[in-house]
Amino acid sequence: MFLMVADPFLRVLHIMAIIVWMGHNWANVISRPRYRRILPEDPPAAMRDLFIAAAQREHGVFRHASLVALTTGILMLLDRGQLADALRLHGASAPLGLGVWLGVIMVANLWFVLWPHQKKVLGFVAASDHERLRCTRVTFLSSRTNTILSLPAIFLMVMGAHGAALF
16 A cells, blocks of 8 residues: 555656666667777776765665665556566566566676676776676676666566556
8 A cells, every 4th residue: 555655656766766777778889889899988087086986876866766776666566466476477468577587687787797897897896907807798788788778678567567458
């Protein structure tokens, strides 16, 4: 019952988190359309702390938006009694379920592949230049994977909520 009352809030929070998360992915594609084997320049010493704080905040918001999007989506399905059917890809909840599973894959990719490598690229974690360069390729491919998966994930979730009769 509590979730039923909170549904409008959860919907807005879910959509906002998706915009932040997916928007970051798509902005990355637009700003860097192809892979370049370069490392980010180290900022001048006077600006280093400011750069690190800004980069940590940006990447923190981006990463945590993925968790908010996934959690609010699961809570909304749970409230409607559709979570089990969605996760089992059963009946009219199958499109939503496929979208949820894509979301789970994308969150796991972000937290367990992209972020550990991105910390090395940005210098948050000590790494040799050779290791940092290797990590640039991993972060590029991991980010592109999430960007590509975002299209069917969003389509399936919208279709599952508004066109389930087609399935």
